Amino acid sequence: xxxxxxxxxxxxxxxxxxxxxxxxxxxxxxxxxxxxxxxxxxxxxxxxxxxxxxxxxxxxxxxxxxxxxxxxxxxxxxxxxxxxxxxxxxxxxxxxxxxxxxxxxxxxxxxxxxx
Amino acid sequence: xxxxxxxxxxxxxxxxxxxxxxxxxxxxxxxxxxxxxxxxxxxxxxxxxxxxxxxxxxxxxxxxxxxxxxxxxxxxxxxxxxxxxxxxxxxxxxxxxxxxxxxxxxxxxxxxxx
Numbered sequence: 064x065x066x067x068x069x070x071x072x073x074x075x076x077x078x079x080x081x082x083x084x085x086x087x088x089x090x091x092x093x094x095x096x097x098x099x100x101x102x103x104x105x106x107x108x109x110x111x112x113x114x115x116x117x118x119x120x121x122x123x124x125x126x127x128x129x130x131x132x133x134x135x136x137x138x139x140x141x142x143x144x145x146x147x148x149x150x151x152x153x154x155x156x157x158x159x160x161x162x163x164x165x166x167x168x169x170x171x172x173x174x175x176x177x178x
Numbered sequence: 179x180x181x182x183x184x185x186x187x188x189x190x191x192x193x194x195x196x197x198x199x200x201x202x203x204x205x206x207x208x209x210x211x212x213x214x215x216x217x218x219x220x221x222x223x224x225x226x227x228x229x230x231x232x233x234x235x236x237x238x239x240x241x242x243x244x245x246x247x248x249x250x251x252x253x254x255x256x257x258x259x260x261x262x263x264x265x266x267x268x269x270x271x272x273x274x275x276x277x278x279x280x281x282x283x284x285x286x287x288x289x290x291x292x
Contacts, residue, residue: 098281108269108283154221163275165211165234168221 065090065157067169075175076145083130084140084172086155092116096161097138099129102152102171111153114138115161150176180204184270184284192292196258199287201270202251210253211281212238212245213269221269227253228275260291 066089076082088097099111114122114129122129130139142149152173156166183202191197203210211226225235225245235245242264244256257264267288273281 100283106267106288107285108271110280110282113280163209163273165223165226166281167223170220 065092065095065159065167067155067157067167069155069169069172071172072170073173073175075177077177078147079144082142082145082149082174084142084153084155084174086138086140086169088136088138088155088157090136090157090159092159094159094161096158096163097129097131098156098158098166099127099138099140100154100156100168101149102154104151108154112140145176147176147178150174180282182270182272182282182284184268184287186287187285188288188290190290190292191260193261194259195291196256197260197264197289197291198257199255199268199270199289201253201255201272201284203253203270203272204282205251207272207274207282208250209273209275210247211269211271211273212253212255213271213283214266215269215286216266224255224268257289260289262291265289265291 068087095116097114101109112124112127114131126143128141152171154171155169158166185200209228212224215221224238227247230247247253267286269286271281271283
């Protein structure tokens with residue numbers, strides 16, 4: 064069984080500051096994928112970033128980067144230069160087979176950006 | 179822009195009624211997932227299909243829920259009879275096995291059972 068732990072239920076960050084959202088995972092698989100999704104108040108689930116378990120470099124997508132520390136089983140999301148539009152719920156997820164199988168989600172972190 | 183389309187977006191019904199939710203996955207995607215989101219349980223997998231064949235429906239209450247893919251462009255989730263505890267947002271998502279990375283979610287169907 065796989066598990067995702069997000070220990071920060073809520074975070075408040077000043078606009079333009081960088082923010083790190085924590086995610087640790089547990090899996091017995093060797094080949095897996097890690098995902099981050101954003102869910103704004105409108106409710107849709109927006110894909111942000113993906114990291115494969117054999118990827119040696121940390122994934123980056125614009126202002127998002129994934130700090131992947133395999134030995135520590137952590138996959139933290141870093142948002143640089145936060146914006147008001149970043150206020151949302153953020154979910155970390157894991158899936159076997161480099162992400163081709165079902166996703167197991169964490170409980171999420173609610174991020175609020177303060178002007 | 180390719181997107182996953184779900185209908186209805188909102189549904190209010192009375193206990194005991196049948197509810198059918200539909201999903202049109204992105205053309206060419208061969209894997210379809212149904213997830214349910216509630217405040218108490220978070221995001222739970224109900225069922226998923228690959229090439230229209232069910233791979234895992236262990237998260238689904240079998241006595242009242244059923245999921246099917248009658249063709250590659252349509253996935254359905256049916257609840258009969260519905261109960262108040264089924265009130266949730268139901269998400270459909272699609273992806274392509276063999277390509278790592280993102281899974282695309284629909285906008286969700288918000289179900290309220292009175």
